[in-house]
Amino acid sequence: MADKKAPIFLARKSYQRRRLRDASRVLPVAGLVLFMIPLFWLQDTETTRGTADAMTFVFAVWFVLVVIAALLGKPTQESENGPDKEKKDGDVL
Amino acid sequence: MSFNLLLVIAFLYAGFLFLVAFIADSRAKSGRAGWLGSPAVYTLSLSIYCTAWTFYGAVGNAARNGLEFVTIYLGPTLVMVGWWWFLRKLVWVGRAQRVTSIADLISSRFGKSTPLGVLVTIIAIIAATPYIALQLQSVVQSLAVFSENSGKPWGAAEVNRSALWVSIGLAIFTILFGTRNLDANEKHHGIVTAIALEAIVKLCALVAVGTFVVWGLSGGVRETLAMIDASPISEWQQSGGRWAGLIFVSAAAFVCLPRMFQVMVVENESESHLATASWAFPLYLLAMSLFVLPIAVVGLDRLPEGSNPDLFVLTLPLSESKEGLAAFSFLGGFSSATSMVIVATIALATMVSNHIVVPIWLSSQREGALVSGDVRSVVIGARRFSIIAVLALGYLYFRSSGGGTALTAIGLISFTGAIQVLPAIIGALFWRGATRVGASAGLTVGLIVWAWTLFLPSFGVDAFLSQSVMVSGPFGLDWLRPQALFGMAGQDPLLHGVFWSVSLNALTFILGSVFSFPTPLERLQGAQFVNVFENTAGSQNWTPSAAAADDLLIMSQRLLGAAEAQNVFQNAASQQGKTGYLPDVTPEFIQQLERVLAGSVGAATAHAMIGQLLPGATVSVEDLMAVADEAAQIMEYSNRLEEKSQEQERTARQLRQANEKLTALSVQKDAFLSQISHELRTPMTSIRSFSEILQDVDANEEQRLRYAGIIHDETMRLTRLLDDLLDLSILENGKVVLNVQEVSLEQLIDRAVSSAGFRAEDERLRITRDAQSENIALKTDPDRLSQVFINLISNAAKYCDAERPTLAISAKKTAHAIVIDFVDNGSGISVENQNMIFEKFSRLTDHRKAGGAGLGLAICLEIMQRLGGSVAYLPGQGGAAFRMTVPYSLEA
DSSP: GGGGSSSSSSHHHHHHHHHEEEHHHHHHHHHHHHHHHHHHHHOOTTSOOOOOHHHHHHHHHHHHHHHHHHHHHHHHTTTOTTTOOOOOOOOOO | OOHHHHHHHHHHHHHHHHHHHHHHHHHHHHHHOGGGGGGHHHHHHHHSSSOOIIIIIIIHHHHHHHGGHHHHHHHHHHHHHTTTTHHHHHHHHHTTTTTOOOOHHHHHHTTSSSHHHHHHHHHHHHHHHHHHHHHHHHHHHHHHHHHHTTOOOHHHHHHHHHHHHHHHHHHHHHHHHHHSSOOOTTTOOHHHHHHHHHHHHHHHHHHHHHHHHIIIIISSOOOOOOOOHSSSSGGGGOOHHHHHHHHHHHHHHHHHHHHHHHHIITTTTHHHHHHHHHHHHHHHHHHHHHHHHHHHHHHHHHHHHHHGGGGGGHHHHHHOOHHHHHHHHHHHHHHHHHHHHHHHEEEEEEHHHIIHHHHHHHHTTTTTOOOSOOOHHHHHHHHHHHHHHHHHHHHHHHHHHHHSHHHHHHHHHHHHHGGGHHHHHHHHHHHHTOHHHHHHHHHHHHOOOIIIITTTGGTHHHSSSHHHHHHHHHGOOGGGOOTTTGOOOHHHHHHHHHHHHHHHHHHHHHHOOOOOOOHHHHHHHHHHHTTTTTSSSSSOOOOOSOOHHHHHHHHHHHOHHHHHHHHHHHHHHHTOOOOOOOOOHHHHHHHHHHHHHHHHHHHHHHHHHHHHHHSTTOHOOOHHHHHSSSHHHHHHHHHHHHHHHHHHHHHHHHHHHHHHHHHHHHHHHHHHHHHHHHHHHHHHHHHHHHHHHHTHHHHHOHHHHHHHHHHHHHHHHHHHHHHHHHHHHHHHHTOOOOOOEEEEEHHHHHOOOOOOHHTTTTTOOOEEEEETTTTOOEEEEEHHHHHHHHHHHHHHHHHHSSOOOOOEEEEOOOEEEEEEEEESSOOOOOOOOOOOOTTTTSSOHHHHHHHSSSHHHHHHHHHHTTTOOEEEEEESSOHHHHEEEEEEOOOO
């Protein structure tokens, strides 16, 4: 009966780990785009947003990046300890 | 607070750092590293990114350019968060190749080239010297602030003297803890722990000052934000190009700075540390940057006009008479400066000694690598000398620059110099086609353009470049103006310089790589670097040669020390299953040894030293082909396995068949034996019973005669049977002697017909023949062949069940043999019996009628095989039909 619920393709855990890896690849790109946003405020002279707002925004994005990176980092480091301890875990999907 | 008290605190703090480093080193040495190798220590050690430039300079930068300061920390944040893209591979390569420095990485990747290592080392020194000077300057300036505060403003003499003492102190610390062991690849636990401690101190100091500013001076977060908006900083005219450009520069510098490479790659112990640092280090940067803008704004607001914003972190608490906080802040700045200088010095000294001093020393030794004596002392001496030299350079730069330039400006110039290595590193890790020529050309072009557009102008007008050169270019060449290269005027000078230096660098690198051809070693290393995740085991670089193991041992002892070298050799020997200290000089062993040596003196030097012992042992194209494509090897191996298993399957099949045959033969033998005894017993029984009757006196003469006749018949039958058996056994064993003669087929058949007891027009069996077709000459054993004919003819006479039995004999010639058919007009033999008739003792009808033992056709088959022909049943002829093929000529 236990077979019934077994995943058909890849083990669910490693599949999820790979998707998290994908997500952690996107993270810096998303961060870069978000960090550019205050520049647009400068173009727009009508808004009242000043340096304080920009600072708040940048630091908020920064903190969110840290939190997401921490959440993503946890599962990816399982069973991967570098070239000496584990032989191979390539980027193949 | 008196200045002397501050000095005492500084000395106590420095002494404490010595103690921590010492304890950590001895703990690590005794194998109780424990938390020393934890991810937290690794993350904190990365904080040497935040130097005095951050601690003091960020506030100054914020006071001048507003929020722009934050870009310097956003770049590294993005790199760390995206560690899966780049840093992970860098760390893997660094550990797999036992890389000792960034120069070693590039030199190792591009064919273990010494000149390339020298080039990168030079770039690193040029870029780092101003930065080290900057740290000295910040320590001295902060000391001067306290001195001034206590009523004794410093003159130039005091400034220079204190800078000298700080340099000397740093040199002592670095030499003590940075050159304890030769293996730069080994972890400097003492230094890393001290740096981690300093990281905590500087963070706490900055946060303490920040907390004091936000809640003590401004009155809360809301008020602080309002103050920021109200301050002149808020007239923020950020150029988008500069914002993005600085994020790029800082991200690149984070990877390329030699000191960052040292802590991030060389001191790295496991990938999991990097995974933790990927979020923990951005968090650290965030905390470091959080209070920068408030401190700058409040400093601008409270401190008198014209005070140096670079020192707000110190002067703000001092002006509010918070001397304890100011002292703590001083320690923070001191920590930032010293930790950076120590690591940068170690990194640079490793590069200088491995890529410049040791190669020069080696080539000056005419005896080559194989002389007695400890090279370790030479290498360690070179490293110590390099440490002093690097610090001396920094001090001299400090003296010559006069310490006037704003901290941020120097820091950025230094950063842009360091990132000239970026194209080569990216190419090294991701592009197998990158070559040494391309890398050298790119680095050279980048260095020159950077020096022209950024470095030389940074000394100020008329220091190196005159005003006229700045305005109208050298020799009146307008398009070569340092800050308007190729006519790109009106740009931010920094952005302009970064754009041209990096893009021309990358372009030259790519073109150089595309149009040059790599050496085999470059291609090998390229494959190992780019495919580091698939290929961590490495591949052989050396072809086996006559180099004796003891030569290698002598050389290794000089680099690693006797005990360590013997250990390495003994382990290798025991891995090969040998006892003692001398393993076989296999390519694997050589490569392993080269890696170990590379950990001490860098890849290029280690390669060169082993090269001296293994003359001519260079990578050949055959080696490349053999090892470069490991996948091919694996495929070949699996193919071979498959072949083997197929072969085994074939053998198994053959064995199975043989077994079946044997079983069948055994069954046949049993059947034959029982047949034979049966055949012998039947006539014997009748002979016995009739002879018993004969013994009976009652029988009359007529009966006796009849019985004697029967006994005679049965005896004849037995004799015939035994003759047949003997005949068959002779034929089967191949012992038959053939008497080959040239005969005519017609005569043969004539003889056989008459021997069988028939005339041409016989009532019992009419034999039809075609004399014309039988006119064939052949070379064979006539007696044996006619024996077959007789057998077939008498069989037809016996078994043909037609009313008027007729046997048609016909012959015809084919290309290779004569075909003779015997066809009668009986009912023939059923299909299922056709296979049986050539077996021994097979009789289809009652054997009484046949009067034979059923050996006739079996004998015929044997004879025909001996004669090189065959006999087979020919179905579909209307009666029983046999086809014989006889070769024209039997080679005896």
